[in-house]
Amino acid sequence: MKHRSLALVLLLATATSSASALAATVKVEIPVREVELQIDNAGTKAPMWTYNGTIPGPLVRVNEGDTIDFTLLNDPANKNSHSMDFHAGRLDVLTDFESIKPGEKKNFTFKAEHPGVWIYHCGSDSMAEHISRGMYGVVIVDPKEGYSEVFPKPDREYVLVHGDLFEAGASGKERTAGDKWQGVLVNGRLFHYDPVHDSNAGIALESQPGERVRIYFVNAMINEWAAFHPIAGIWDRVWDNGNPKNVLWGMQTMQVPPAHGVILDIISPKDRPTNNALVDHSMKHAMNGGITVLMNSKDANPLKGHGDQLILR
Numbered sequence: 001m002k003h004r005s006l007a008l009v010l011l012l013a014t015a016t017s018s019a020s021a022l023a024a025t026v027k028v029e030i031p032v033r034e035v036e037l038q039i040d041n042a043g044t045k046a047p048m049w050t051y052n053g054t055i056p057g058p059l060v061r062v063n064e065g066d067t068i069d070f071t072l073l074n075d076p077a078n079k080n081s082h083s084m085d086f087h088a089g090r091l092d093v094l095t096d097f098e099s100i101k102p103g104e105k106k107n108f109t110f111k112a113e114h115p116g117v118w119i120y121h122c123g124s125d126s127m128a129e130h131i132s133r134g135m136y137g138v139v140i141v142d143p144k145e146g147y148s149e150v151f152p153k154p155d156r157e158y159v160l161v162h163g164d165l166f167e168a169g170a171s172g173k174e175r176t177a178g179d180k181w182q183g184v185l186v187n188g189r190l191f192h193y194d195p196v197h198d199s200n201a202g203i204a205l206e207s208q209p210g211e212r213v214r215i216y217f218v219n220a221m222i223n224e225w226a227a228f229h230p231i232a233g234i235w236d237r238v239w240d241n242g243n244p245k246n247v248l249w250g251m252q253t254m255q256v257p258p259a260h261g262v263i264l265d266i267i268s269p270k271d272r273p274t275n276n277a278l279v280d281h282s283m284k285h286a287m288n289g290g291i292t293v294l295m296n297s298k299d300a301n302p303l304k305g306h307g308d309q310l311i312l313r
């Protein structure tokens with residue numbers, strides 16, 4: 001993925017004097033790039049629109065109370081106007097979220113007031129086309145209280161974003177109507193982490209038996225709800241919108257509407273290696289790309305689910 005090396009994303013935290021002792025101002029700069037991207041494990045490419053050249057865009061992670069100082073850059077090589085809509089903040093839809101032309105810049109600032117897992121997406125016309133061509137990403141706002149009995153520290157963390165794939169030439173009107181729909185992109189590719197259903201898939205999520213694995217799930221599909229279920233497992237706990245106060249215990253299938261996020265923990269049996277399939281249980285979604293394999297074995301790669309490997313690329 002050559003675009004990763006061109007990353008212009010700045011996640012620079014600097015202490016501010018006016019905020020509380022731990023609050024920081026986090027600078028986030030994201031360029032928009034209209035690019036050909038690989039959308040399956042076989043190497044098929046499609047014309048996509050992206051934040052910083054990847055689907056989803058860069059993961060933004062801050063602490064509750066931090067201020068995000070955001071700059072959007074519309075690459076001069078692009079053909080379309082674009083914008084940024086952060087669900088994580090209270091802003092002005094007309095000024096802050098307005099579209100900018102290729103070559104233009106937009107800056108705005110907001111405070112992360114609520115913990116959770118939030119989508120960001122392009123809101124330019126047609127929104128259906130801009131989102132379903134790949135213009136979305138995730139903000140994680142970690143709670144200021146930190147971990148607790150009800151919100152325990154996980155052993156590994158993964159981010160999974162489900163989005164649509166439409167035929168390359170589908171218009172905004174067709175996408176809005178759901179026409180020319182082809183499948184579910186999991187972090188940008190069909191069956192991205194599913195070597196069971198796609199022999200070209202080279203990556204799966206991994207954990208050790210008995211570990212608490214935390215999934216940050218965001219539904220970026222433009223029309224359809226996700227029905228997120230761990231086959232051969234149970235969600236130990238789920239936090240709606242990712243807020244530690246919104247806890248549910250022992251869940252099977254979580255409904256996640258378009259443009260919403262949840263945090264889900266899964267713990268595999270400690271005494272033997274097992275596998276789970278994290279699936280959108282709507283069959284149309286599962287059979288067209290929306291399945292992820294989680295392999296639980298003693299040989300689990302210790303780097304996966306940590307550091308910069310929350311979104312496996």
Ligand SMILES: [Cu+2]
Pocket residue numbers: 049081082083122123124130135
């Ligand atoms: Cu856009």
